[in-house]
Amino acid sequence: FVDNCVPAEYHEEAKAQGLNVHQLLEQKAAQQKPGEHGLVALDWWNGNRSILVDVDLTGLLVGATLATKPEDIYRALIEATAYGTRVIIEAFEKNGVAVNEIVACGGLPERNRLLMQIYSDVTGREIRVAATAQAGAFGSAMFAAVAAGKEAGGYDSILEAAKQMARLKDVVYRPNPAHNAVYDQLYAEYLKLHDYFGRGQNDVMKRLKVLRQQVLAGD
Numbered sequence: 073f074v075d076n077c078v079p080a081e082y083h084e085e086a087k088a089q090g091l092n093v094h095q096l097l098e099q100k101a102a103q104q105k106p107g108e109h110g111l112v113a114l115d116w117w118n119g120n121r122s123i124l125v126d127v128d129l130t131g132l133l134v135g136a137t138l139a140t141k142p143e144d145i146y147r148a149l150i151e152a153t154a155y156g157t158r159v160i161i162e163a164f165e166k167n168g169v170a171v172n173e174i175v176a177c178g179g180l181p182e183r184n185r186l187l188m189q190i191y192s193d194v195t196g197r198e199i200r201v202a203a204t205a206q207a208g209a210f211g212s213a214m215f216a217a218v219a220a221g222k223e224a225g226g227y228d229s230i231l232e233a234a235k236q237m238a239r240l241k242d243v244v245y246r247p248n249p250a251h252n253a254v255y256d257q258l259y260a261e262y263l264k265l266h267d268y269f270g271r272g273q274n275d276v277m278k279r280l281k282v283l284r285q286q287v288l289a290g291d
Contacts, residue, residue: 073117073149078142094184100143101150102186106193106254109144111135112261114269115152116277122156123163124270130277132269150187151255154194155262161195174199175240177207193251194259203239210237 074093086096112134119127133145161171174197181188181201192199204210214233220226227233268274 073145082142097143097146098184098186101147104143104147106251107258109140109147110137111140111144111148112258112265113145113148113152114265115149115156120156120270122160126270128278128281129270130281132265132277134265150190151194151258152262154191155259157191158195158259159263159266175202176200177202179205188245192245192247194255196247196252198247199245201241201243203241213237
């Protein structure tokens with residue numbers, strides 16, 4: 073969306089302020105209250121990995137008007153990823169796996185505070201941030217230490233390795249109760265769209281994808 077759909081004037085404004093366009097959109101979107109833009113999105117631009125596991129699903133934006141701005145869509149897309157995360161958490165819990173703690177890893181927690189706060193507000197949970205921005209590589213190092221074993225200077229279990237090697241930042245994102253209440257309402261609408269388009273009640277996304285492929289192939 074940012075690369076292909078944000079108008080040139082936003083890129084120019086960002087450059088004038090010494091920002092990249094993501095930072096500018098984050099600033100603008102952060103000024104909004106939950107529900108203010110009137111949008112709900114399905115962020116399936118590249119299919120859905122979990123819980124639907126369907127690469128042929130596509131994106132959707134509901135509620136757009138002539139007054140809709142790029143920062144509105146930007147925030148709606150962030151919120152959609154947070155709703156998707158809540159779906160995953162609830163699927164774990166429905167199947168007896170308690171989710172007691174959320175730790176955010178990777179580059180996004182470092183670069184986008186709005187995203188982290190939205191995730192906390194949508195899920196209604198505190199979110200901690202890993203001290204390293206290279207959590208994937210660090211996790212591999214932990215498993216290597218377990219493979220080596222305690223006698224070789226490593227650890228006998230991944231839990232022991234994590235306890236000794238992993239670190240969290242002091243920052244904690246806590247849910248805003250008022251925001252969480254609004255997001256509960258928006259999440260209910262998201263679930264209706266999620267199930268209607270994602271569970272086979274209406275395969276319009278797939279039909280459109282097939283039609284596009286036929287047109288491009290010249291059929």
